[in-house]
Amino acid sequence: MINSLLTGAKTDIIQVLQVLKSKIITMINSVGVQNIDEMIIEKLDAGTEEMLLIWGEDHGVRTKLKIAHFKEAGRGAVASEDISMGDIALEIPESLIISEDLVRESDMYDPLKQLDDITSDTMLLLWSMRERYNSNSRFKIFFDTLPEEFNTGLSFGVDALAVLEGTLLLEELLQAKQLLRQQYDALCPKLCANHPKIFQQELYTWDKFLWACELWYSNGMKVVLSDGKLGTCLVPIAGLLNHSLCPHILHYGRVDQSTKSLKFRVSRSCKAGEQCYLSYGTFPGSHLITFYGFLPKGDNPYDVMPLDFDDCCNEDGRSNEAWTGESSRTTHMVRGTWLSKSDKPHAYGLPPPLLAHLRSVLKGDGIEQPPEGPKPDIHKENERAVLETVLSIFNPMLEGIGDSDDFERDNSRWDVKLAADYKDLQRRIISSVTKSCYSGLEMLDASA
Numbered sequence: 001m002i003n004s005l006l007t008g009a010k011t012d013i014i015q016v017l018q019v020l021k022s023k024i025i026t027m028i029n030s031v032g033v034q035n036i037d038e039m040i041i042e043k044l045d046a047g048t049e050e051m052l053l054i055w056g057e058d059h060g061v062r063t064k065l066k067i068a069h070f071k072e073a074g075r076g077a078v079a080s081e082d083i084s085m086g087d088i089a090l091e092i093p094e095s096l097i098i099s100e101d102l103v104r105e106s107d108m109y110d111p112l113k114q115l116d117d118i119t120s121d122t123m124l125l126l127w128s129m130r131e132r133y134n135s136n137s138r139f140k141i142f143f144d145t146l147p148e149e150f151n152t153g154l155s156f157g158v159d160a161l162a163v164l165e166g167t168l169l170l171e172e173l174l175q176a177k178q179l180l181r182q183q184y185d186a187l188c189p190k191l192c193a194n195h196p197k198i199f200q201q202e203l204y205t206w207d208k209f210l211w212a213c214e215l216w217y218s219n220g221m222k223v224v225l226s227d228g229k230l231g232t233c234l235v236p237i238a239g240l241l242n243h244s245l246c247p248h249i250l251h252y253g254r255v256d257q258s259t260k261s262l263k264f265r266v267s268r269s270c271k272a273g274e275q276c277y278l279s280y281g282t283f284p285g286s287h288l289i290t291f292y293g294f295l296p297k298g299d300n301p302y303d304v305m306p307l308d309f310d311d312c313c314n315e316d317g318r319s320n321e322a323w324t325g326e327s328s329r330t331t332h333m334v335r336g337t338w339l340s341k342s343d344k345p346h347a348y349g350l351p352p353p354l355l356a357h358l359r360s361v362l363k364g365d366g367i368e369q370p371p372e373g374p375k376p377d378i379h380k381e382n383e384r385a386v387l388e389t390v391l392s393i394f395n396p397m398l399e400g401i402g403d404s405d406d407f408e409r410d411n412s413r414w415d416v417k418l419a420a421d422y423k424d425l426q427r428r429i430i431s432s433v434t435k436s437c438y439s440g441l442e443m444l445d446a447s448a
C-alpha cells in the first residue's frame, strides 16, 4: 500500500512514507527475532525430495527454497538465498496442482457421480488412493516422496488414548475416527463390488483409506483455481512447508490469473539457511494433533477451552424454553490467562464477554450488577460469585486431568509423548485460569 502511495507522491510526503515504511519493515522483521519455533537441520538436500524439486523445476516451478530434514518435523523448506519481504519464495504452475479436475478426467468420475451426496473432496481422496500405486502417474515422483505413515492423531494407539483420559481431545479423536470409519463402510466395499476394475479391493482397504485421509488433512490446501472454483488440492513441493505460529508465508491460495501459477510470497524476510514456514491456519492444538500430528512450539493464541452455557433463564429467572419452545446456548472460548492483553481491572485474564455473561446470569440470583461506566465501582459480592463460578467449572476439569504423567517421555512412542504434551498444555491453561481466579478473590478480600 505504501509502495503504491509512494508512486507519484510529493517529495515531503515521500520522506514521511519512507520513514513509515522502514518502521513497519523493522516491526515485521522483529517478529522473526521472537521466532520460538527454531528447528535443527539434520540433513540438507535429501534424495527423493531433491528429485521432486528437479521434476518441479523442469515443469515450471520457481523457487528460492531447498528441502532439509528436521528432527522435530521431518522434511521442511529452507531459504537457499535471502528472501526479502514481499518476494515470492515458491511459485507452482497450476498444471502441477492436484485438483478435482483430475477425477473428472479419469474413468472414476462416471461411477462416482452416480453416488448421492459425494463431495469432490471425497472423490479426489478416492482417486489419490489408486494414483498412489499407479506407476505411470504424472505425479509418481510426488507420490513417491509421501511418507508410509503420517502419525496424526487419527493413528493414536490405545496407550496414547489412555493418556488423553479426562481431556476434550479424547472425545474429538474418537468421534473423528468413527466418522471416517462410517464413511469408509458406506463407500468403499460397494464401489469395489460394483466396479472391481476401477476400484481394486487391495487398494481400498480401511488402512489405505485412513492413510489417504491423513494425507489430505495434513497436506491438503484450499486453493481457488483459475476457473474461480475453490477446492482442497495437493500442491507438490509446497506440501513440504512446515507450520509455525510465527510464519513467513501467510497469504496464499489463489491462482494468479495472469501467470496461471500459485505464488507463495513471504510476509516477513527469510534469511538464507533459515527454515521458511507457512501458516496452516488459526488452529488450536487439539486440531493440529488430530489432523497434523504435532503441537507447535510457543504460546498458541488459538488454544482455547470451549465453555457451553445453557441460557435457560430470562431476567426474572423463568425458563426461556417455556416461552420460546427452545433453549439457546452460548459458547465462550477461554484461553490461557497469560495470553490476555487486557490490562483492565477486574478482567482476571478472562474473556470480557464471559465475565459479562456470568455477571448478568448471577444478577438473576439476586446479586446486584456492577453499574455500567468507564470506571465501574465493581460490586464485590457479584465479583466474588463470578470468580467462584469460574472456579466451579475449572477446578473439576483440573481434577479430571490429574497430575502430570510421570513416565520417561523420551523413550515413549511418538503418540504417547504427544498425548502427554497435549495434556500438559491443557493443565497449564486450566491452572492459569484457576490461579487468576484465586488472585482475583484475594484482591477482593484485600480491598474489603
Ligand SMILES: C[S@@+](CC[C@H](N)C(=O)[O-])C[C@H]1O[C@@H](n2cnc3c(N)ncnc32)[C@H](O)[C@@H]1O
Residues within 6 Å of the ligand: 037, 072, 073, 074, 075, 076, 147, 218, 219, 239, 240, 241, 242, 243, 244, 291, 292, 293, 294, 295, 296, 297
Ligand atoms: C504439509 S506437511 C509438511 C511436510 C512434512 N514435514 C513432511 O516431512 O512431509 C505437514 C506435516 O508436517 C509436520 N509439521 C508441520 N509443521 C510442524 C511443526 N511446526 N512441528 C512439528 N511437525 C510439523 C507434521 O507432521 C504435519 O502433519
